[in-house]
Amino acid sequence: MCQYCGCHEIEPIGALMDDHFEIRNLCRHIRGHVEADRREEAVDLVRQLVRYFTVHNSVEEGGLYLSMTRFEEYEEKAGTLYDEHDALDAVIDDLLALADADRYADIDFAPLLAEFDVLLEHIDHEENGLFPAAAVALDQADWDRCERLRTAAVARLDGPLWKEQGEAAWSSPRA
Ligand SMILES: [Fe+2]
Ligand SMILES: [Fe+2]
Helix, strand or coil: CHHHHCHHHCHHHHHHHHHHHHHHHHHHHHHHHHHCCCHHHHHHHHHHHHHHHHHHHHHHHHHHHHHHCCCHHHHHHHHHHHHHHHHHHHHHHHHHHHHHCCCHHHCCCHHHHHHHHHHHHHHHHHHHHHHHHHHHHCCHHHHHHHHHHHHHHHHHCCCCCCHHHCCCCCCCCCC
16 A cells, blocks of 8 residues: 555655545535436536546556556557546546536446546555556656646646635545
């Protein structure tokens, strides 16, 4: 576990793991809304989830995954993780297109909930596989790129991502 190897003390990895905490929380709340057929509430939280992915996936795809493809043994793993982001994005895009057209009744949430199951495994593979490996393999230039990507992605958001950055963000303050 990452908690034991200490990789979360590397700032960009710690930030990604904090994102995971919020992302898992949001998935759980969305599932609850879907099960209670609270469609608009579920969609509102999906939009919040998208804000996290905008930042989180930018750092992973343009930073961590890309850096790890320097190492042959991680090329395939990084490719799989990229593809899993794309699959989830596609499901969310379809869902939000219906919401934007005010067709809430037509939304099928089943593919989203199925993707959440994949996402939980995806996060597990990152936290217990790629992140500890990256902590050993990568250097300061890689971490600096991750930091720059996060800063740039947050700046492109409509508001702050985390609660302590303002009023708009979701859930508890970042640890
Ligand atoms: Fe990821
Ligand atoms: Fe992640």
